[in-house]
Amino acid sequence: MARTLPSQREMVRSKGVIKKDEFVKVITRTLYSLGYNKTGALLEQESGIALHSSRVTSFMQLVLEGKWDESILSLRVINVPIETEKSAKFIILEQKFLELVQNGNTVDAMLMLRNEISPLLINTSRVHQLAACLISHSQQSKTICVSSRPDSLEKLQRLFPAATIVPEKRLEQLVEQALDMQRESCLFHNTLDSELSLYTDHQCARSQIPSETVQILQAHNDEVWYLQFSHNGKYLASASNDQSAIIWEVRDNSQLCIKRKLIGHQKTVCFVSWSPDDSQLLTCGLEEVVRRWDVQSGKCLNIYGKHDLGLVSCGWFPDGKRLFSGVTDKSICTWDLDGREVVCWKGQRTLRTSDIAITKNGKRIISIFRDTSILVHDKEVKVDRLIEEDEVIISFSLSDDNKFLLVNLINQDIHLWSLEGDFKVVSKYKGHKRTRFLIRSCFDGVEQGFIASGSEDSQVYIWHRGTGELLLALPGHSGTVNCVSWNLCNPRMMASASDDRTIRVWGLGRR
Structure with a gap:
């Protein structure tokens, strides 16, 4: 006679963090994966x-x-979130479509x-690829249309x-992550940044990474291009191709809800920036205007x-008291709050679409001013210095301490540059996918000890900042992940923006 299912609270070992039934399921899945079916x-x-x-x-x-x-009808009787059911339906219909074409x-x-x-309004870039499958005798069609039911x-x-479903090779993934963390601990004393606090225990390091979706925000009607947590961690601002920006409030239970939806731009909102005291928000329309908003009232x-x-x-x-912006004539302009232009740096100062940052002391302005070069302008001594790359630069992110610059390249590499002394690359990160779109990366976690990035394969990638080791690739989105932002005041909260029109909020979840 089979034993009854164990209580959900029955744990393995004394620490009470491993649920027995989940532990057994992972082992069972591994045995089947290795061919030990009996x-x-x-x-x-x-x-x-039961597995x-x-x-x-x-x-x-x-x-x-x-x-x-x-199979689509049976999704409704499986205990999965509504948003997951919609993404699953897309995958099923995608496979059906490909078999029809084949x-x-x-x-x-x-x-x-x-x-x-x-009509599902999911992963528009993939829908365009599927449409290409209908072009007869196209080499691209043949490549895109290759698929199999096991893959789906x-x-x-x-x-x-x-x-709900134990993924294939789950145990192998967990073991690999543990070994990576162990290797990371061994390399602790060899880190290039001596001021960076590394995690010496691999289990402790992994526990700091928000790797489980705890909420999905679905208020935008088109691709979400950019997002950024406020300095105080109380708000998240998102920018979308639907010509709107949204201010989300982080509640005490770590759930996010809409505080204000900002309407007024006539083009895609491509960028947002919080004021130093988080009372105001700037939004930038793509090759349009910048709007300044009051966070509490939502007034422009x-x-x-x-x-x-x-x-x-x-x-x-x-x-x-002042703001700055890149302009389509490649200049950089500054305004006071009343809209009076203070100064405009003419000439080749930035590209038509590029990032700009200013250090906290206001002395350095950083901008992409050529395809393969970043300009670091020191206002105090009026000296321009260059960061030179061999590949085209896609985007960059300035560290919170202003000592490092994270640079995304067209060849799918991410380089970490030191801005102290002689500019130099101190670490490199590989693994994410980028072929066509603007992908953004950021410094994340406790003391910004991790690097996180979006990717065109719909995953969020996380590396150890000091060692360059890829720690996690987080699935969940069904479209390109354009941008990732970490909550500086709550390093166990991260958000990602995607072409699938959603924002995923990541947390520690159940451990």
């Missing part, structure tokens, strides 16, 4: 803990058999793309919570622009 089945029988519920098993079988309508049923595929996939099932497994306080020119970025001076 041993896996025996463990399920002896423990009384998957009968509903989940039925769902997985329907996907493998290509019973698309039935079998030459292009008319049915076209109708399906128009009537079933596009694996995507679904990564999408669902581990408590002023509009900044130049006749016949557009603005491409924005930021605050440390005193909060």
Whole structure:
């Protein structure tokens, strides 16, 4: 007679952090993955803990058999969040579409793309790729259309919570992460930044990384391009292709809710910047104007622009009394709060679309001024210095202590530059995907000990800042992740913005 399922509170070992049923499921999944099917089945029988519920098993079988309508209907009886159900439906319909194209049923595929996939409003860039599959005799079509049902099932497994479906090779991933953390501990004394506090215990390091989706924000109607937490950690601002920005308030329970939706731009909102005291917010329309908003009332306080020119970025001076912006004529202009132009640095100072930053002491202005060069202008001594790269620069991020610059390159590398003494690269990060879009990275975690980045493969990548080791690749989004922001006042909270029109809030979740 099989034993009854253990209580959800039954734990393994005395620390009470490992749930017995989840632990057994991971072992069972590993046995099946290694081909030990009899041993896996025996463990399920002896423990009384089924790897998957009968509903989940039925769902997985329907996907493998290509019973698309039935598999979509069965999603409703599986215990997954509503937003996950929508993303799962997209994956299922995507596989159905690809098989129709591969079998030459292009008319049915076209109708399906128009009537079933596009209305989901998920991953518009992928929808465009699927449309390319309908172009006959196209080499690109042949490449994009290659897919298999097991591949789709694996995507679904990564999408669902581990408590619902245990992903393939989950144990291997956990062991690899533990070994990475252990290696990170051994390299502690060799870190290039002696002031950076590294985590000497691999389990402690992993516990500091928010790697579980705790909330999905879905108020934008189009791709979310940029987001940034306020300095005090109480708010998150997001910018979207839907021509709006949203101010989200972080509640005491760490849940975010809409405080204000900012409407007024006539083009995509591509950038936001918090005032030093977080009472005001700047929003920049893509090659349009900059608007200044009162956070509490949501009122637009002023509009900044130049006749016949557009603005491409924005930021605050440390005193909060002036603001600056890159202009489409490649100049950099500053205004006082009333809208009077204070000074404009003419000539090749920035690109048409690029980042600009100013240090906290107000002495250095940093901008991308050529495809492969970043200009560091020292206002005090009036000296220009260059950061030179061999590849095209996509974006950059300034560390909170203003000593380092994180530079994203077109070849998918991320370089960490020291801004002290002779400028030099002190670390490199690899692994994320970027082929077409503007991807942003940031300094994250306790004492900014991690590097986080968006990616075109819909994942958030996190590296150890000192060693350059890739620690985690977090799935969940169904479109390109454009930007990541970490809450400086709560390093266990991170947010990511995606083309799938959502913002994912990441936390520690259950450990």
